[in-house]
Amino acid sequence: MAWNPERNALLAKLWSDGSPTPSIAATLGTTKNAILGKAYRLGLPRRAPSSRPGSAPRPVCSVSPAPPEKPLHPVLGLRQGLCRWPIGDVIAPDFRFCLDGTADRAVYCAHHARIATQPSRSR
Structure with a gap:
């Protein structure tokens, strides 16, 4: 399905509402990667990566090797x-x-x- 101004507006609205990328893709009938690419091309603000339930953040090594x-x-x-x-x-x-x-x-x-x-x- 081709991108048109209506789909772009819906993407921008769902994006700004904070909807997850997979649900935006399902709503618009496309893939998650297509949503991410179009959001980038439209200049939509980047979102922080969501943390998965049960996954701990990676430890950061504060000691540099000598x-x-x-x-x-x-x-x-x-x-x-x-x-x-x-x-x-x-x-x-x-x-x-x-x-x-x-x-x-x-x-x-x-x-x-x-x-x-x-x-x-x-x-």
């Missing part, structure tokens, strides 16, 4: 020729990389390369 004293990932210190095998938990303060020497253009040292590359199983 910035780390040092970067959690010391990746910037890695250079070619150093083993990049991670050791420990990345969020732990003692997290580090192996940093042993590697063969030319290798990512891991010989020990960690053996762990990282498993031979394929025959079928």
Whole structure:
């Protein structure tokens, strides 16, 4: 059904009366999203979202996390020729990389390369 001045006026009246959007949609024979879009295009004032019965408001965290004293990932210190095998938990303060020497253009040292590359199983 097309929007006409009468439907626009009825929408504006129901909107200003505070009728719920689904009931406005049922009255006008359209969808809730169509009502919201038309209300926006008509410049009707925004309404606060209604709280559903039984739903508690979301808690707001007032404590901001402390910035780390040092970067959690010391990746910037890695250079070619150093083993990049991670050791420990990345969020732990003692997290580090192996940093042993590697063969030319290798990512891991010989020990960690053996762990990282498993031979394929025959079928």
